[in-house]
Amino acid sequence: MSMTEQGHILVVDDDKAFRVATRTLLEDEHYRVSCAPNGEAALAGLEGESYDLVLSDMVMGKMSGIELLKELKRRRPDMPVIVVTGFASIATAVEAMRLGAVDYLTKPSNNEELLIKIRKALDLREKERELRMLREELQTTYSFGTMISQSDAMKEVIRQIQRVADTDVTVLLQGESGTGKELAARALHFNSVRKGRPFVAVSCSAIPESLLESELFGYEKGAFTGAARQRVGKFEEAHTGTLFLDEIGDVAPAVQTKLLRVLQEKSIERVGGSGLVNVETRIVAATNRDLELMVRQGDFRGDLYYRLNVFPIKLPPLRDRMEDIPLLAESFLQRYSSLSGSRVTAIAPGVISDMMGYSWRGNIRELENLIKRAIIKATGDTITSIELPGTEPADEISLQDEATGPGPQTPYKEYLSAITRHAEERYLRRMLKQYKGNINQIARLMDVDRKTIYRKMADYAIDPATFRD
Ligand SMILES: Nc1ncnc2c1ncn2[C@@H]1O[C@H](COP(=O)(O)OP(=O)(O)OP(=O)(O)O)[C@@H](O)[C@H]1O
Ligand SMILES: [Mg+2]
Structure with missing residues (x-):
């Protein structure tokens, strides 16, 4: 299709005057138009041509409009057909819609209505085509299991996962909250030779320290009050499979020491047990914290970090x-x-x-x-719209801002300045709202000069006119 051409339309009608008038109307709107006086000619013309839409009369000589429609839908199921009927044959129009016509028009037709219906049908077809392409992409090229990766950064992540999947190497997944660490851990397991084996996930932060040890290593009967039976821990459960240690940065020092020993010795001891049990399990750990920094600050054991960080994979933030x-x-x-x-x-x-x-x-x-x-x-x-937080100022500073705003990973000065700017913008907006955009009054109340207020408003892209009555 050239820049100006809007699409190729086939007009089928036994009435020559209608064909000529419709051709003129559509050509004026930059459509390319072909005409056929009956169904047989329309089908013959279908062979060497591709039409974007067919506009077809319902009452014609030998082949009825309904028969033509059926044949068109059989040969070109995606090609939209709009049918044109006389007032008397609304029933035919209904039947045509049931057979797959996108729309219908009654004769004598109104030019404007005809053009609108054609535009709508073509837009719909375009949208469906885009959707179908996206679906195909989703199912083939860009998906790795359920992981979507169109960006180069994510494609590289997938490559790393594939490279390491079939080895026994310990993998450390690092990335901000919500970047897909758990999904990556599952993709790693289900694309490895261990896929028929257990995948066991432990959220190290969700389990209290006092329970984490028995959760991971199991316990013997009578190990402590309430231990009525022997219980197998997650390491043993994951034997020959994959153990996913999620939120590894939140593990308490005592448990860190025990984990280190397991990684070194490849065997565990149940709580209250007297012997070692061999475990052969692939370890995948994940954290949204900066482990290296934690090591430097003495919050995470360096030797454990070294054992976990054999093959690091970083999940890039969405931004x-x-x-x-x-x-x-x-x-x-x-x-x-x-x-x-x-x-x-x-x-x-x-x-x-x-x-x-x-x-x-x-x-x-x-x-x-x-x-x-x-x-x-x-x-x-x-x-048609999406609520992106922060794009519209809320009235109160909420805890939510604390959770989604800059966090402890952000350097202190940057953190402070982000919070300050945020608070300042809110303060300014509230003043403007309360005093209906009266800059003189606001400047006096804030004890700064008017120039400062104007500079700040420009800085935060605030338009004072929106606050005036
Ligand atoms: N590449 C991706 N393609 C499709 N969905 C994804 C992708 N990455 C993440 N998701 C989805 O986003 C959500 C968050 O992912 P996930 O739970 O794996 O993040 P996380 O890094 O473990 O977060 P947290 O640190 O908060 O635990 C999940 O519903 C997951 O299915
Ligand atoms: Mg997670």
Whole structure:
């Protein structure tokens, strides 16, 4: 299709005057038009040509419009057909829709209505085509199990996983919260020779220190009050498989020492036990903390870090791989839309570009949650807006900001300045709201000069006019 050409339309009608008038109308709108006086001619013309849409009369000589429609749908199921009928034959129009026509028009037809219906049908077809392409991409090139990776950074992660999967080497997954560490650990296991073996995950931060040891290593009957039976720990459960030690940075020093011994000796001792049990298990550990820094600060054992960090894989934050957003959003849309039986099937391009400019402190998990919420809130079949936190100032500083704002990984000065700016912007907006954008009054109350207020408003992209009555 050339720049100006809007699409190739086949007009089928036995009425020559209608064909000529419609051709003129459509050509004026830059469509390319072909005409056929009956169904047989239309089908013959189908051979060497590709049409973007067919506009077909329903009452014609030998071959009826319904027969033509059936044949068109059989030969070109994706080609939209709009049928044109007389007032008297609404029943025919209904039948045509049932057989797969996208729309119908009644004669005498109104030019404007005709053009709108053609545009709509072509847009719909374009959208379906895009969706189908995305689905195919999802299923083939870019997926590694369920991991989406279109960006170079994620493709490199997948390559690393593939390289190390079939070895017994210990893998350390590091990355911010929500970057996909657990998903990567599962992908590693299920793409390795151990895939038919157990994958056992332990969240080291969710289990109290006092229980973690028996959870990991098991205990013998009578080891402590309440130990009525022997219990096998996670290491033994994962024998010949993979043990995923999640949130490894949160393990208390005493347990760190025991873990180190297991990694060195490849055997464990149950709590209250008297002998060693051999375990052969692949260790994958994950953390969102900076273990190296923790070692330097004395919060994590250096020798354990050394044992875990044999093959490190870093999951990049989402803000460093914005190219993954369209495909991630599409896959979450598909998943949650069909799970909830919703009819939302598309995301407006503007929403995608908004998302590509957002900071994603909560990474992929945050994206997932926002899409889930947007599906519920959507009124039509398309997500037309998304609530990106922070893009609209809230009235109060909440705990939420503490959790999603800059965290302890951020250097102190940067942290402080981010918090200060945030607070200052809120203060300024509240003043502007309360005093309806009266800069003189605000400057007096804040005890600064007006120039300062104007500079700050420009800095935070605040338009004072929006606060005036
Ligand atoms: N590449 C990806 N493709 C598709 N979905 C992903 C991808 N990465 C992460 N997800 C999804 O995002 C969510 C968060 O991922 P996951 O739980 O693996 O993160 P995490 O790094 O373990 O986070 P945390 O540190 O908070 O535990 C999950 O629902 C996961 O399925
Ligand atoms: Mg996790």
